[in-house]
Amino acid sequence: MKKQNIISWIALTLSIIACIITLIRVDVTVANDSFISMIAGFMGVCATLLVGSQIYNSIETSRRIKELDDKLQQTQSALLEARKDNDRFEHYTRYRLYLQVGMSMGHTEPVFAFTELFYALREALRINDSLYTKRVLNEIDTICKRIIKKPPFKPSSKFNYENYSPEKLKKYDLYPLIKDKYQGYYNSIVNLYKQCQEQSQTAS
Known part of the structure; x- marks a missing residue:
C-alpha cells in the first residue's frame, strides 16, 4: 500500500512539473537521441516502480495468507481440544x-x-x-x-x-x-x- 502511494505522488509531481513548463512556456531544446533516451529511461523507471510494487504486494499477500493459515490452525486446534x-x-x-x-x-x-x-x-x-x-x-x-x-x-x-x-x-x-x-x-x-x-x- 505504501509503494502505491509513492508511485501516485511521483506521478502527481511529474504532472505538476509538466503543467508548469507548459504554462510558463519554457523552451526546452532536446535532441532526438536525447529525447528518446530520456523517454526510455523514464519508462524504465516507471516499469521498475510498477514491478517493485507488484513484488511488494505479492510478498505482503503471501505473508497475510500465512498469518490466516496460522490462525486457522490455531482455531482448529482449540476446537479439537474443546x-x-x-x-x-x-x-x-x-x-x-x-x-x-x-x-x-x-x-x-x-x-x-x-x-x-x-x-x-x-x-x-x-x-x-x-x-x-x-x-x-x-x-x-x-x-x-x-x-x-x-x-x-x-x-x-x-x-x-x-x-x-x-x-x-x-x-x-x-x-x-x-x-x-x-x-x-x-x-x-x-x-x-x-x-x-x-x-x-x-x-x-
Whole structure:
C-alpha cells in the first residue's frame, strides 16, 4: 500500500512539473537521441516502480495468507481440544450417574446395581482414569460379596449377562490392569444365575 502511494505522488509531481513548463512556456531544446533516451529511461523507471510494487504486494499477500493459515490452525486446534474436553466431561457425568445409582441400589436390587456399576466402569475406562476405575471396582466387589452371600436370583429372573461380559471392555487401555478382578466378579455372578436356572429346571 505504501509503494502505491509513492508511485501516485511521483506521478502527481511529474504532472505538476509538466503543467508548469507548459504554462510558463519554457523552451526546452532536446535532441532526438536525447529525447528518446530520456523517454526510455523514464519508462524504465516507471516499469521498475510498477514491478517493485507488484513484488511488494505479492510478498505482503503471501505473508497475510500465512498469518490466516496460522490462525486457522490455531482455531482448529482449540476446537479439537474443546471437543475433547466436552467428551471427557460427558463421560465423567455418565460415570457419576451410574456410580451413584449403583451404590444407592446395592441393598435392594444388587443385580441391577451390578449392571449400573458395569456402565460406570465402562465410562471410567473410556476416560482412561485409573482412580475412577479403582473406585468402581471396589463398589463391584462389595456388590458381588452381597450377591454371593444372599443370591437374589429367582426362577423367573432374566439376566442378560452377555451384555456385561469382559469382552465389552477389552478395547480400553486400562482393561488389562483390571482383567483378572473383573473376570472373577463376572464369573461369580453368572455362575450363581446359571445355578438358579438349573435348579428351577430340575424342580419343574
